[in-house]
Amino acid sequence: MRQPNFWYFDQPNLLAKLLYPLSIIFSLVGRISLFFVKPWKASVPVICIGNLVVGGAGKTPTAIALATVLKSKGWKPHFLTRGYGGTTTDPLLVNIQKHSSDIVGDESLLLAEICPTWVSSNRTKSAKLAIEKGANILILDDGFQNAGIQKDLSILVIDGEVGFGNKYLLPAGPLRENIAKGLKRSNAALILGNDTKMIADHILDFTGRKFPILFGSIEPKxxxxxxxxxxxxxxxxxxxxxxxxxxxxxxxxxxxxxxxxxxxxxxxxxxxxxxxxxxxxxxxxxxxxxxxxxxxxxxxxxxxxxxPIYIKWKKTSELDKFFDYLEGKSFVTKA
The missing domain is CATH 3.40.50 (Rossmann fold)
Known part of the structure; x- marks a missing residue:
């Protein structure tokens, strides 16, 4: 789907306001659905790379960048993804020599070039299989709004040029969920590109507390x-x-x-x-x-x-703190 331009106006226009009642219904449906989900707790750390808006903010390159760092520190990460655009629903370990994007989606093929990657609409099933196959840390590429798995670390990726758009929920705006509630459930935010929308200030306003904010950019390589x-x-x-x-x-x-x-x-x-x-x-x-x-x-x-592209980190000190945090938790060892 092509994203409507009015989603990213600084202020909601007339069409957004007319659609706003549907946004309220969307929000209520999301809240009600959470009551029927009991998150599954994995025996290994789970990192979620997500965002609050629909569309491309840079989640997949961020997931790849984190996995690369984790591998250098001795971890054995596996990716879990839904495989958007693909037809498979049952858990499938991606084989880049055998599978096409028609089956597993485009992002899965990129992820599988870095680490073992599991595609399924049921991330819990994929997680259990990944752990059986030797994963000692799991990375969800997207899935922040999926309550099926308990996350140990959630990082929200935000495009610095567009931010949260007009700050309305779908379909009146690009938001998947309320900004304040989403930030409350996350551990950090990564702003990619120039912060032209003053997102860092908005985040601190929403959270009312010291909130870890990482900065980086998507660069060609x-x-x-x-x-x-x-x-x-x-x-x-x-x-x-x-x-x-x-x-x-x-x-x-x-x-x-x-x-x-x-x-x-x-x-x-x-x-x-x-x-x-x-x-x-x-x-x-x-x-x-x-x-x-x-x-x-x-x-x-x-x-x-x-x-090809990669994530260039502006400052990695906050990132190192998260890795230290994960290493200090009582999970299985990296070896």
Whole structure:
């Protein structure tokens, strides 16, 4: 689904206000559903990387960044994800050589390049299987609003350029839940990019207490020198395609056209022929995100470049405190 522009206006517009009664119903349904869920407690630490809004805030690259640090400290992390965009529902250990995004989703394929990754709509079942297979720490990529598993550490990822949007709940705004309640259930926030919406100040206003706030940015990596000698047509179907297009401009690539698709868009052969034809007409080549590239399963003979990204931490002292906290809890040892 393409996110409506009015969700990210600084103030709710008329349409948002007209939809507000539906937001109240959405909130009530969410609260009632929690009464029927008893969280399962894992025998290993559980870290949740989530957010309060729908769409792409940077959860998956954050999960990858945390897993990389954990592995360097001797942990054996496994990822748990729903596999959005895929068809599988029963717990499945992702095999990047065998599975496609049609089955396990695009994010799962990226995660599985780093650590064992389990896909299922039932994260509790996945967690039990992961522990059986040797995981001594679990990372939920998304799942903050899923009460089925008890979390030991929840980090909210926030896009610094858009923040919480108009601060209305779905469908009047982008929020999955009330900001204050969500912050109360979390242990920290990670603001990615420039804090143009003064999110850090808003968080402290909402919490009324000292709240750990991490800062970082999504940066491109492994930029090939020959890229600067080419022309490109960029396309993307992520939460905010503009963020990807802005990154390409920032690093100085010659972008002669951009095409935005819905989040998790399943690319067809027809899509790729149209994109390739447009690029060829302008003497350009195609470039997209790593996440989009994992959704291109067709065998069509089209050259498509991808731009990998990583999380660059501004300050890691707060992050180190969380790792020390996890190591001090009475869980199984890392070895």
């Amino acid at each position: 492994n930029i090939q020198p020959q890229f600067f000698e080419k022309k490109f047509v960029a396309f993307s179907g992520i939460g905010r395609p503009k963020k990807f297009f802005d990154t390409l401009d920032k690093i100085g690539l010659d972008i002669i056209g951009t095409f935005a698709f819905d989040d998790h868009h399943p690319y067809s052969s027809e899509d790729l022929v149209k994109l390739s034809t447009y690029a060829n007409r302008h003497g350009a080549e195609l470039i997209t995100t790593s996440k989009d590239r994992r959704r291109i399963n067709t065998n069509i003979n089209v050259a498509i470049h991808e731009l």
